[in-house]
Amino acid sequence: MSDHNYTPSSKVGKWFNDRLPLLTLANHLTDYPTPKNLNYWWTFGGILTFCLITQIVTGLTLAMHYIAHADMAFESVEHIMRDVNYGWLIRYIHANGASMFFLAVYIHIFRSLFYGSYKSPREIIWIIGIIIYLLMMAAAFMGYVLPWGQMSFWGATVITNLFSAIPLVGEGIVTWLWGGYSVDNPTLTRFFTLHYLIPFLILGLVVLHIWALHVPGNNNPVGIDIKKPSKDTVPFHPYIVIKDGFALLMFMIVFAFFVFYSPNILGHADNYIEANPMVTPAHIVPEWYLLPFYAILRSVPDKLLGVVAMLSAILILAVLPWLDTSKIRSAVFRPLYKQFYWILVADVLILGYMGAMPAEGLYLLIARVATAYYFLHFLVVLPVLGFKEKTLPVPLSITEPILGGSPDLVIAKNDKRDAKLK
Amino acid sequence: MSEKKPKRRDFLFTASYAVGAVGVGAVVWPLIDQMNPDASVKALASTEVDVSSVKPGNTITVLWRGKPVFIRRRTQDEISEARSVKMEDLIHPEKDEDRAKNPEWLVMLGVCTHLGCVPLNDKGDYDGWFCPCHGSHYDISGRIRKGPAPLNMEVPKYEFVNSNTIKIG
Numbered sequence: 001m002s003d004h005n006y007t008p009s010s011k012v013g014k015w016f017n018d019r020l021p022l023l024t025l026a027n028h029l030t031d032y033p034t035p036k037n038l039n040y041w042w043t044f045g046g047i048l049t050f051c052l053i054t055q056i057v058t059g060l061t062l063a064m065h066y067i068a069h070a071d072m073a074f075e076s077v078e079h080i081m082r083d084v085n086y087g088w089l090i091r092y093i094h095a096n097g098a099s100m101f102f103l104a105v106y107i108h109i110f111r112s113l114f115y116g117s118y119k120s121p122r123e124i125i126w127i128i129g130i131i132i133y134l135l136m137m138a139a140a141f142m143g144y145v146l147p148w149g150q151m152s153f154w155g156a157t158v159i160t161n162l163f164s165a166i167p168l169v170g171e172g173i174v175t176w177l178w179g180g181y182s183v184d185n186p187t188l189t190r191f192f193t194l195h196y197l198i199p200f201l202i203l204g205l206v207v208l209h210i211w212a213l214h215v216p217g218n219n220n221p222v223g224i225d226i227k228k229p230s231k232d233t234v235p236f237h238p239y240i241v242i243k244d245g246f247a248l249l250m251f252m253i254v255f256a257f258f259v260f261y262s263p264n265i266l267g268h269a270d271n272y273i274e275a276n277p278m279v280t281p282a283h284i285v286p287e288w289y290l291l292p293f294y295a296i297l298r299s300v301p302d303k304l305l306g307v308v309a310m311l312s313a314i315l316i317l318a319v320l321p322w323l324d325t326s327k328i329r330s331a332v333f334r335p336l337y338k339q340f341y342w343i344l345v346a347d348v349l350i351l352g353y354m355g356a357m358p359a360e361g362l363y364l365l366i367a368r369v370a371t372a373y374y375f376l377h378f379l380v381v382l383p384v385l386g387f388k389e390k391t392l393p394v395p396l397s398i399t400e401p402i403l404g405g406s407p408d409l410v411i412a413k414n415d416k417r418d419a420k421l422k
Numbered sequence: 423m424s425e426k427k428p429k430r431r432d433f434l435f436t437a438s439y440a441v442g443a444v445g446v447g448a449v450v451w452p453l454i455d456q457m458n459p460d461a462s463v464k465a466l467a468s469t470e471v472d473v474s475s476v477k478p479g480n481t482i483t484v485l486w487r488g489k490p491v492f493i494r495r496r497t498q499d500e501i502s503e504a505r506s507v508k509m510e511d512l513i514h515p516e517k518d519e520d521r522a523k524n525p526e527w528l529v530m531l532g533v534c535t536h537l538g539c540v541p542l543n544d545k546g547d548y549d550g551w552f553c554p555c556h557g558s559h560y561d562i563s564g565r566i567r568k569g570p571a572p573l574n575m576e577v578p579k580y581e582f583v584n585s586n587t588i589k590i591g
Contacts, residue, residue, distance in 0.1 A: 154539060158555060161538040176454075180463045182488030190457065278483055278490050280539040284555045298556055303536060303572050359557055 028214070033233035034240050035220035037398050041115075042218070043247030044108040045210075050248055051101040052206065056199050058094040059143075066146065068192035070185035073148035074274040092263040098140050099266045100255050102289035105133060109317075114341055116329030117219040123321040125212040130318045132205050137314075139198040140287065142191040149271030150281050156183045156191070158284060162297075165307040182277060223330025224394055232398040283358070291355030292348050296374070298359040299367040309371065316378050323378055325386025333392040337385055344377050463487075468591030470583060473527070481543050483532055486590045490532035490540050491578065492551075493588065496562065501525045503549065504563040511567075514574045518563040521577050529580050529588060530564045536571035551575070 006027045008014045017023040065084050067076040080087035109129070112118050118126035145156045160177050164170040179186030217228050226232040234240070258266065266288060270281045286294050296313050300306035316323075331338040347370050354367035395401045469486045473493055476482050481494040496504070504518040505525075522528045532540050532551075539555035546552030546559035548567045553560075558569030565574040580590045 154555075158537040158539065161536075164538075176458050178459075179457050180459050180488055184463075184488045186457075186460070186463065277485065277488055278540065280541075280554060282554050284539065298570075301570055303570055306570065 030235065030237040032214065032236040033217065033229035034236050035218055035226055035398060036232060036234045036239075037220050037222060038218065038240065038243070039221055040243075040247055041107070041111040042220075043244045044104050044111065046244035047104045047248055047251050048101070048108060049206065050251075051097060051104055052199065052202060054097050055094065055101060056203070058090050058097060059196070059199065061090050062094055063196065066192075068146070068189050070148060070188050070275070073146060073188060077147045089259070092259045096255065096258040096263060096266065098143065099258070099287070099289065100251075101136065102140070104251070105136065106289070109133070110345065113344070114331045115219055115221060116223055116324070116326075116331070118321050119324065119329050120321065121216045122213075122219060125209060126321060127318055128205055128209045128212060130314075132202055132209065133317075134314065135198050135202050135205070137290065139195055139202070140289070142195040142198070144271075144287060145188065145191050146195060147271060148188065148275045150273045150275060150279075151268045151271040151284070153183060153275035153277065154280050154284050155286060156187060160187075162307050162310075165304040167304070184277075219329060220398065221330060221332065222395060222398055223328065223332070224397070226398060230397075285356055288352065288356075291353075292351035293355075295351040295355035295367045296371045298355070299364065299371045313371075313374060316375070320378065320382075324382045326382075326389065326391070327386070328391045328394060330394075333394050334385075334389060335392065336389045340377065340381050340385065344374075347373050347377070468589060470587055470589045472586055473588055474586040478526075483540075484590070486531075486578070491590055492528070492530055492532040492543075492564070492575075494528040496522075496526055496528055500549075500562045504561065507561065507563070507565075513566050514572070516563075516565060516574055518565075521563050521565070521574070524582070527588070528562075528564060529577065529590065531576045531578055533575065534558055534571055535566065535573040535575065536569070541575070 006024045008017050008023045013023055062080065065076065065080045065087065067073060077091070080091050082088075084090075112126065112129075141155070141159055145152045160174055160183065163173045163177065166173060175181065177187070178184065179190065217226075220226065229235075268285065273281075285291070293310050293313055297306045297310040300309045326334060326337065328334055331341055350366065350370045351374065354363050354370065357363040359367070466487060469484065469491075471482075471484050471491075471493065473482070473495070476493065476495045478495050478497045479500070481492050483490045483492055485491070501518075504522075507518070509515045509517070518525070521530070534541050534553040534555065536553065536556050536558050539553050541551035541553040541558070541560060543551060546568075548559050548561035550562045550564065550567075551560040552558070553569065553571065556570050558571035559567050560571075560575060561567050563574075564577075566572070578590055580588055583589045
């Protein structure tokens with residue numbers, strides 16, 4: 001942090017800042033030294049902030065028209081779609097906004113995995129991020145219940161029943177969650193309450209996430225510690241602001257495409273049928289962003305172990321900084337990890353596809369292999385790789401190799417060339 | 423602090439923490455318990471169903487406590503099929519005699535014991551029910567035979583008020 005000695009130029013500013021140093025904070029944020037080699041994968045933090053604010057603003061306005069009651073919720077959503085001024089627009093932004101939020105968060109997470117951003121000294125940033133991700137899933141799930149369609153109702157039934165897998169107290173917990181003996185009005189009203197609350201919890205955690213980030217500063221594509229401020233950094237404003245802004249515009253084009261041209265493509269037709277506790281839809285499928293975990297749940301033939309596997313698949317990420325034993329952060333200098341990284345990406349995509357397919361035959365077999373590999377990656381590949389992998393030499397700074405002065409990079413290049421010749 | 427002997431102040435600390443913990447617990451409990459089923463939900467504990475119009479081989483579904491209840495009038499073939507199954511073949515061994523006191527009538531919660539979906543009638547590999555969510559197969563006694571569900575479909579407390587009426591709950 002470069003701004004300990006900041007003094008506002010105006011007298012009023014100085015008076016205010018002495019009492020509440022908001023201007024010091026603003027100055028810190030604008031001057032914040034950022035690695036000059038950040039690529040576009042680093043723009044998703046800003047995009048995610050945009051997504052969160054979009055969800056909060058559209059959510060607040062939807063809440064002015066939505067009625068959280070089992071008899072009226074479905075109709076009130078149709079009322080929003082047909083009668084409320086621009087209701088269709090606000091609801092489509094909110095519904096597709098959830099998908100866009102997850103799209104961005106997955107890119108953000110996989111960016112972190114590729115460049116080793118979760119490693120020391122950034123473990124706390126990473127863990128806060130995982131908590132945000134868990135809260136996002138909770139918020140998305142509860143939000144999906146609110147329209148009280150068939151998928152809402154049966155999704156709520158299946159997910160809350162996951163808790164019944166807990167020995168002894170499971171059934172009691174499920175009844176407590178429901179406020180009855182099945183998913184019904186008491187469930188809907190509490191889900192609405194929590195769906196309203198969680199985004200603000202996320203907002204608080206985002207502040208902590210950014211605060212924790214600003215202590216060590218950003219990781220970067222080369223993954224080395226840099227001197228701040230130095231020739232390796234640029235101030236956040238205007239350099240990163242402009243870059244983030246441009247990426248956000250590109251992202252908004254994709255967002256707008258979904259909202260205006262295919263607003264229902266990511267949803268399920270069954271959710272336009274009002275909830276009916278007597279009939280389960282033929283295919284219950286969660287939203288796309290939860291499919292990989294759903295596939296893991298279904299690939300284990302035992303109820304309790306299935307739930308344990310699914311939760312472990314998420315929670316294993318929280319201990320990732322200690323599972324990855326390699327001292328080198330960026331995959332750029334880890335030739336083996338780079339390959340395993342892409343295998344993991346493919347594995348998660350395969351799991352997602354299998355989660356959307358019926359759990360039988362070849363689909364089930366592939367889902368089981370992919371589930372096993374997912375855990376293998378984190379529990380075996382990453383710990384072993386740190387000891388076995390021959391990493392490439394990393395440059396001493398971002399600037400040096402570009403200016404041609406780093407002996408380390410020459411070695412790196414030679415190693416690469418030698419490897420190719422072999 | 424090397425002396426292990428507790429002082430008056432240690433006693434005060436411990437006592438304060440203990441009273442504080444009880445106080446916090448007493449305040450938190452109502453906030454947690456308010457989420458449990460309320461009096462109006464509990465009041466809907468039983469339902470009476472007229473089953474006079476149900477033909478043999480048919481199933482009706484009624485709602486009880488927000489959950490579907492299957493009432494199947496079984497044919498003679500179905501009864502003998504249900505009763506001829508060997509206990510060793512069952513994942514959750516239960517005699518059909520214990521599940522259907524009156525063999526003609528099978529009354530059970532139409533809720534899959536895996537994750538709570540409603541299984542489909544007359545489907546699956548065992549001539550009973552099949553859950554479309556995660557592929558559990560139940561036999562004509564509602565017993566789990568194949569798939570991820572751990573238990574047979576639950577038989578609720580019920581009684582015949584008269585020959586045409588079943589009271590569930």
